[in-house]
Amino acid sequence: MMTVADLHSGQTAIIKNIDFSHPSSCRVVEYGFTPGQELQVINKSIFNDPLSVSLRGALIAIRKQDARCIEVFLPNEH
Amino acid sequence: MNIETERKKLVTLVGPPNSGKTTLFNALSGKKHKTVNYPGATIEYSISSFLDQFSLDARLMDSPGIISLIPVSPDEKVTIDNLYNHPDFGKPDVVVVTVDSSQFSRHLLLARQIIDSGFKTIVVLTMNDLLKEKNFEIDGRHLSVMLGCDVIKCDPRSGDGIDSLIGLIKTNLEINKEQIHRKNRHSEDDILCIYREIEELEKKVLRDLNENHHEDPHIAKANKELVIAGRGSGIKMPDSLTLKIDSVLLHKFWGIFIFMVIMSLMFTSIFWVASPVMDLVDTAIHSFESFVNNGLGDNWYSDLIAKGIIGGLGVVLVFLPQIVILFFVLGLLEDSGYLARGAMIIDKPLSMLGLNGRSFVPMLSGFACAIPAIMAARTIQNKRERYLTIFIIPLMSCSARLPVYGLLLAFLFPGKYFLSGIILSLIYITGVLISLIVAGIINRYKKTLLNFEDNSSFIMELPVYRVPKISNVFKNTYSNAVQYIQKAGPTIIIFSLILWLLTNFPGKPTVDTSNLPKDDPSVSRLIESERINNSYAAEIGKIMEPVMRPLGLDWRVGVSLIATFAAREVFVSSLALIFKVTESDDNMSQSLINEMKNAKIKDTGQNLFTTATAAGLIVFFMLALQCISTIAITKKETGGWRIPVLQIIIYTGAAYIMTFITVNGLRFLGIN
Numbered sequence: 001m002m003t004v005a006d007l008h009s010g011q012t013a014i015i016k017n018i019d020f021s022h023p024s025s026c027r028v029v030e031y032g033f034t035p036g037q038e039l040q041v042i043n044k045s046i047f048n049d050p051l052s053v054s055l056r057g058a059l060i061a062i063r064k065q066d067a068r069c070i071e072v073f074l075p076n077e078h
Numbered sequence: 079m080n081i082e083t084e085r086k087k088l089v090t091l092v093g094p095p096n097s098g099k100t101t102l103f104n105a106l107s108g109k110k111h112k113t114v115n116y117p118g119a120t121i122e123y124s125i126s127s128f129l130d131q132f133s134l135d136a137r138l139m140d141s142p143g144i145i146s147l148i149p150v151s152p153d154e155k156v157t158i159d160n161l162y163n164h165p166d167f168g169k170p171d172v173v174v175v176t177v178d179s180s181q182f183s184r185h186l187l188l189a190r191q192i193i194d195s196g197f198k199t200i201v202v203l204t205m206n207d208l209l210k211e212k213n214f215e216i217d218g219r220h221l222s223v224m225l226g227c228d229v230i231k232c233d234p235r236s237g238d239g240i241d242s243l244i245g246l247i248k249t250n251l252e253i254n255k256e257q258i259h260r261k262n263r264h265s266e267d268d269i270l271c272i273y274r275e276i277e278e279l280e281k282k283v284l285r286d287l288n289e290n291h292h293e294d295p296h297i298a299k300a301n302k303e304l305v306i307a308g309r310g311s312g313i314k315m316p317d318s319l320t321l322k323i324d325s326v327l328l329h330k331f332w333g334i335f336i337f338m339v340i341m342s343l344m345f346t347s348i349f350w351v352a353s354p355v356m357d358l359v360d361t362a363i364h365s366f367e368s369f370v371n372n373g374l375g376d377n378w379y380s381d382l383i384a385k386g387i388i389g390g391l392g393v394v395l396v397f398l399p400q401i402v403i404l405f406f407v408l409g410l411l412e413d414s415g416y417l418a419r420g421a422m423i424i425d426k427p428l429s430m431l432g433l434n435g436r437s438f439v440p441m442l443s444g445f446a447c448a449i450p451a452i453m454a455a456r457t458i459q460n461k462r463e464r465y466l467t468i469f470i471i472p473l474m475s476c477s478a479r480l481p482v483y484g485l486l487l488a489f490l491f492p493g494k495y496f497l498s499g500i501i502l503s504l505i506y507i508t509g510v511l512i513s514l515i516v517a518g519i520i521n522r523y524k525k526t527l528l529n530f531e532d533n534s535s536f537i538m539e540l541p542v543y544r545v546p547k548i549s550n551v552f553k554n555t556y557s558n559a560v561q562y563i564q565k566a567g568p569t570i571i572i573f574s575l576i577l578w579l580l581t582n583f584p585g586k587p588t589v590d591t592s593n594l595p596k597d598d599p600s601v602s603r604l605i606e607s608e609r610i611n612n613s614y615a616a617e618i619g620k621i622m623e624p625v626m627r628p629l630g631l632d633w634r635v636g637v638s639l640i641a642t643f644a645a646r647e648v649f650v651s652s653l654a655l656i657f658k659v660t661e662s663d664d665n666m667s668q669s670l671i672n673e674m675k676n677a678k679i680k681d682t683g684q685n686l687f688t689t690a691t692a693a694g695l696i697v698f699f700m701l702a703l704q705c706i707s708t709i710a711i712t713k714k715e716t717g718g719w720r721i722p723v724l725q726i727i728i729y730t731g732a733a734y735i736m737t738f739i740t741v742n743g744l745r746f747l748g749i750n
Contacts, residue, residue, distance in 0.1 A: 020266050023533035029266050030146040031537055032184040034273045038314065042321065043328040047426040050435070050536055052328060057212075058181050059316045059324070059540040061422040063429070066535045 002074075004053065004067035007041045013072035014038050022069030032056045033070050087136035087251050088167045089128075092192060093176030094185050095143035096541040098204035102176055102234040103140040104553050106132070106244075123160075124557070125167075132244045136251060137167060145184075146269065147191040153459065162195075172250045173197040174243075179216050179231075180208040180317070180542070182284070186276045187269065189225070198250050199227040202243060206231050208317060208542060213287045221283040235547055317542045320415075324540075327419055337423045340416070341442065344407045348400050348446050348477075355399035363392030382578060390574030393645045394567045398559060400446040400477050405558040406551060408439060413546035418538055425536050431514055432521025434458050435536055437467040441513070444474030445506070448708045449566045450558065452715055460534050465716055466517055472703050472725060473513035475506050478646040479699050485650050486692045489671050509700055516728075566707045573644040573706050580615040581641075581655070610655055615640065629698075629734075630691040630741045632679050639698075643706045646699065688750050694741035702733035 007013055015037045018025055032055055033039070042059065043052040049064045093099035107126035123141050128134040142157050149155035163169050175192050177185040193199050203216055222229040228246045232239030315321075327336055367384045374380030411417045417439065425435030436458045443451035451471045458464040475483075483505060487498040610616060618640060619633035626636045634656045641652040650670070657673040677686040703709070703725050712722040744750070 018266065024535045024537070026148060026266055026269070027150055027535060027537055029269045029273075030148065030187065031539070032187075032273070034270055042316075043324055043333075044330060045328065045423050045426060046330055046334045048330075049426045050422050052324065052422065052540055054314075054316050054321075056181070056183050057314050057316055058184055059320065061418065061425075061435075061536070061538045061540050063425065063536040066537055 002072055004039065004041070004051070004062070004070040004072055005064040007051075007072070009041055009044050011074075012038065012040045013074050015070055016073050017071040019069040019071065022066075024066040025069045028062075028066060028069055031060055031062075032058070038075075039072070085168060087171045088139060088164070088169070089136050089172045089174060089247055089251075090139045090141060090161060090170035091174050091176065092141055092161065092188065093143060094145045094178075094181075094188055094539075096539055097143070097176040097178045097181070097185055098202075098234055099143060099176045100140060100554075101547070101550055102174075102202065102204070102232070103138065104550055105234040105237060105240055107138055107140075123157075128244075134244060134248060136171070136247075139164075139167065139170070144188065146188055147195070148269070150459065153456075170197065172200060172247055174200045174202055174247070176202045176204050178205045178208075179203045180205050180212065181539075182209075182216065183273070183276050183280050186279070187272055190272050190276060193225055193227055198253065199225075200243070200246050200250060201225065201227060201229045203229065203231045204234065205542075206233065210287070211317070212315070215285045215287055217283045217285055221279070224279055224282065320540075320542045323543050324419070327416070328422070333419075333423050337420055340411070340420070344404075344411075345442070345445060347407060348403055352399040352403050352477075356396055359396050359399065360392070363388065363395065367392070378582070381582065382575075386575045386578035387571065389578075390571035390644070391567075393574060393648065394563060394570050396647075397447050397477060398562070401450055401562050402555055402559050404443055404446045404450070405555040408443070409551035409554050410546045413544070413551055415541040415543045418540050421538065422536075422540065429534070429536070431517040432463065432466055432534075433517055434460060434463040434467070434534065435538075437463060440467050440471060441474060444471040444476060447476050447478070447562070447566075448472050448474070448705065449711050450562050452708070452711050453561070453565070455715065463534060465721060466520060468712055468715060469520060469721060469725065470513040470517050472705070472708055472729060473509050473516065473701070475509045475700065476646070476705075478705070481647040482649050482699050483696060485653075485667060485670070486696050488667065489674055489687060490689060490692050492671070505696065505700060512701070565711060569707045569710050570644055574648075577615070577641055577644055577648075580618070581610050581613045581637075581652075583614055584612070610637075625734075628742075629694055629737050630684075630686075630688070630745075631695075632686060634677075634686070635695070639704065642704045645707075646705060649699075685750075690741045690744035690750055693744060694737040697740045698733045698737040700733075701729055701736060703729040 002013070004013070015033060015035050017035055018029055018033065022028075037055060040054045041051050042054050045051075045061075050061050051064065051067060053060050053062060053067075091099055091103055103124060103126075106128055107124070123139060125140075126138050128136060128138055141161060142153075144154060144157055147158055147161075149158050161170070161173075173192055175189040177189055189199070189201050201221070203218065206216070209215065216231075218229045218231055228250065230239060230243050230246055232243050234240065327333055367388050370388060371380050371384040374383065408417070411420070421435035421438055423435075424438045428435060428437055437455070439457070440451045440455040443454050448471050451474070452468050455464050455467045455471070458467055483502055487501060491497050491501070615637045616633065619637035622636035622640075623633045626632055634653075637656060638649050638652040641648045650667075653674070654670050657670060657677065674687040675685075678684065679686050709722045709726065712725065713719055716722070
């Protein structure tokens with residue numbers, strides 16, 4: 001299972017599912033991380049964490065820990 | 079008479095962070111702008127009337143930024159509960175929701191939840207220029223029909239559309255209120271469902287400005303859906319300039335470097351820009367003091383007003399320049415969009431210690447004054463991280479300690495300014511290092527010490543970079559400065575009055591002045607210092623003597639340390655009073671240093687101030703929690719005595735032990 005936390009800088013992916021057992025899942029969904037949405041990891045901070053992610057025309061900074069509840073697939077795997 | 083008709087109407091502003099909500103509030107609100115806390119919570123909101131020119135008789139309330147009506151933290155719960163029904167102002171008659179059009183689908187979530195709850199809603203679309211740059215436009219009329227509420231495009235930064243918004247608010251206020259019912263669409267599935275609805279809606283109201291307007295509308299619509307669904311289409315890409323700037327400012331290695339440069343610039347400006355202004359305030363207060371003293375004559379009440387009240391006021395005002403500069407620079411960084419990036423860059427290192435990227439700004443503010451710093455910790459949503467941040471803020475060397483360090487360093491290294499400067503920087507850096515170690519230790523024992531454990535997270539929108547709007551920054555700086563005076567002022571003045579009483583009473587000078595000529599200025603000087611030597615403060619100091627002795631100090635320093643509870647810088651003036659230094663200000667510190675060199679401990683005849691004891695005092699000031707305002711604000715912000723009492727025990731205890739080790743260690747090494 002691949003999550004946003006596993007993506008490299010510049011990599012694009014599509015959200016497959018949100019893990020609702022994760023404590024941050026509700027916040028993550030509220031920020032617009034919903035299945036079917038495309039996202040791109042833009043920058044990684046020093047120590048590779050947090051990530052800045054492009055989603056729905058916005059840039060969102062998110063800790064790897066929180067990004068683990070966003071399951072994704074790469075577009076060419078479709 | 080019906081109470082409901084008598085009540086002033088309430089218009090509440092709601093919106094996600096960075097949606098232009100506060101800018102809109104500033105554009106609409108009148109001069110009487112007040113920042114208040116929600117009852118029983120530390121969350122701030124602003125309440126105001128409308129600007130006179132709008133001739134709109136209603137209250138305007140700004141609420142803290144939220145992204146949805148589902149509370150995640152206890153603070154958000156208070157915000158949302160108060161939106162539904164405010165204990166003082168009741169239910170809002172009209173809710174104005176700000177939606178950043180370039181963030182349309184994300185920001186509409188909150189608007190939809192508000193509309194679903196039955197509020198009389200006006201949706202304000204902001205940042206339309208940003209959307210236009212991407213060659214898109216929102217069809218406001220269509221959106222209004224689909225949402226079933228008024229929609230208006232408005233740019234609060236330039237003022238475009240404000241008049242039409244006022245018109246809409248007026249019409250909406252006249253219509254009777256619908257029944258507000260709290261919707262319980264609270265599960266993740268419900269949000270997903272709302273998002274699906276919004277995505278459908280977005281397809282219908284978003285117009286591509288590039289498309290041919292003469293085209294068949296159905297074909298155009300079909301094309302548009304293709305564009306939106308397609309990958310990398312304009313609307314789904316963040317602002318291109320922002321991406322370019324971020325590639326430098328959020329660069330893995332350059333990012334942290336630039337961050338350090340920006341922070342050190344800000345830090346130095348707090349000191350170098352503020353210091354001449356602080357001197358000016360100080361001089362003004364002193365001349366006001368002597369003006370009052372001369373005007374009222376030589377009696378106890380003139381002394382009370384001059385030294386007790388005006389002196390206390392001076393202590394409050396002297397830090398104002400630093401606080402204003404701090405909030406001004408922070409405001410610039412926030413308005414430009416950089417502050418969120420700073421939090422992101424520093425999040426990882428801080429999270430290892432149990433802190434959060436959001437802890438950074440409060441910690442930085444701690445170098446100016448712990449009071450606004452502790453207030454700034456409110457932006458940290460997670461309670462544990464917020465308490466931990468508040469816990470370590472007193473370890474940041476606040477500016478009130480600067481005069482004390484200045485005096486002690488001038489005593490230790492007379493004339494060696496460069497060396498003193500290096501030692502001073504070391505003091506600051508050591509303070510930060512100690513605070514990080516303390517955070518790490520406390521976080522280990524968080525269950526016992528902070529009493530709870532919970533999920534920590536960091537998700538934050540990174541706003542588009544913009545040129546800061548100076549008038550906005552000024553307005554926020556002003557309200558923060560007023561808040562500082564309101565919060566810290568009363569405590570400092572009351573404490574300075576208590577200190578005045580303690581140092582002036584019982585006030586029976588027993589000095590024999592019969593052999594001195596009556597008009598000799600040394601008479602009043604002697605009476606003054608005799609008074610303090612026989613005062614209650616001296617009594618307390620003498621009780622403290624056994625505690626001070628192991629540190630190589632005596633009751634005179636003890637009294638001055640008690641005096642520092644008003645503000646740490648009072649240490650210097652208190653020593654001057656005890657050591658009978660009454661020279662004018664320019665020479666005061668030099669003659670105080672001379673007096674300090676000659677001071678001896680009474681029964682042993684040892685020098686009171688030696689290299690060892692002065693170094694020990696520096697260590698004491700670095701660690702001890704000795705500021706009554708800090709204790710008061712910590713109690714208020716953490717809602718109890720637990721944290722402040724722990725701080726007093728841990729910090730003051732550690733200060734005592736470390737001072738003991740420093741003094742006796744140096745003596746053991748032969749440095750006396």
